[in-house]
Amino acid sequence: MKYNHFVRFIMFISLLCFLLLSYGFVKGAYSVLNPQKSKLIVNNNTQKNNQNDIVHKNNKLKIVALGDSLTRGVGDDEGTGYVGRLKTILQKEYKQPTTITNLAVSGAKTSNLLNDLKKKNIQETIGSADIIVLSIGSNDLFPGANQLNEEFLKTYRPDEKTFKNNLQSIFKLIRQKNPTASIYAFGYYNPFHNVQGLDASSSFVSRWNNLLELSVLQTNNAYVIPTFDLFFNEEKKYLYTDHFHPNKDGYIEMANRLTSKIGSQLRGESNE
Incomplete structure (x- = not known):
């Protein structure tokens, strides 16, 4: 039993x-x-799985634009500039809802942007951004087309020390107010390369680009978007009638290059 x-x-x-x-x-x-599907929702101010990936909320991508007349879109007869086209491409081609706050001021130098970054309302706007784009420094380099001539360039020496210090302070302030947003800074082109007697100005532009790259290298999750090669020997095609600002086609090229970089991050691709 x-x-x-x-x-x-x-x-x-x-x-x-x-x-x-x-x-x-x-x-x-x-x-x-x-x-x-993963239930983890990553906020734009929380830790990232990959330092090079853009982290943003599930709804709209928040972009803040800073700088000078290039970010304002001066020279574009449509008034769109690279900023407006960036938004359009992200929404249409990448299906990414996007909002952009453009805080750029025409004629601004690095000292002007530095002062603006100390304002509370601008700091708050930057703090909420997923991406920060900027163009600044061209007005520090060139005193004005009416002063530029071959004789002037022989003795002209731009203030590299002040420019370098201002750039470093700009990136430092941005990072203090927003530790995680991806930063994209446009490099410099030479609008006077094909002007007789002013081709020597390219050496100054190259130096400006080097200083920008050094500042960006010292800043986490920041990138330079080169423009020198876009406009080199293409001044007639891509410059506005003032022979300084980009025209519509020039801004399209800038927007495409910027969006390509941002798009690779949205897809989680390598940024090397």
Whole structure:
């Protein structure tokens, strides 16, 4: 009698083990065939899985634009500039809802932007951004087309020390108010390369680009968007009639280059 009870007990345990193993197998197979979406929602001010990936909320991508007349879009007869086109491309081609706050001021130098970054309302706007784009420094380099001539360039020496210090302070302030937003800074082109007697100005532009790159290298998650090659020997094609600002086509090229960089991050691709 005791033997029969023991046998039944063993059979019960065996059946129970079989059912548990079967349940585990079925559940595992279902998980593989029907993967669940991650429930982790990453905010724009929280830690990133990859330092080079743009982190933003599930709704709209918030972009803040800073700088000078290039960010304002001066020279574009449509008034769109690279900023407006950036938004359009992100929304149409990348299906990414986007808002852009353009705080750029025509004629601004690095000293002007530095002062603006100390204002509370601007700091708050920067603090909420997922991406920060800027163009600044061209007005520090060139004193004005009416002063530029071959004789002037022989003795002209731009204030590199002040420019370098201002750039470093600008990136430092941005990072203090927003530790995680991706920063994209446009490099410099030479609008006077094809002007007789002013081709020597390219050496100053190259130096300005070097200083910008050094400042960006010292800033986490910041990138330079080069423009020198876009406009080199293409001044007639891409410059406005003032021979300084980009025209519509010039801004299109700038927007395409910027969006390509941002788009690679939205897709989680490498930024090397």
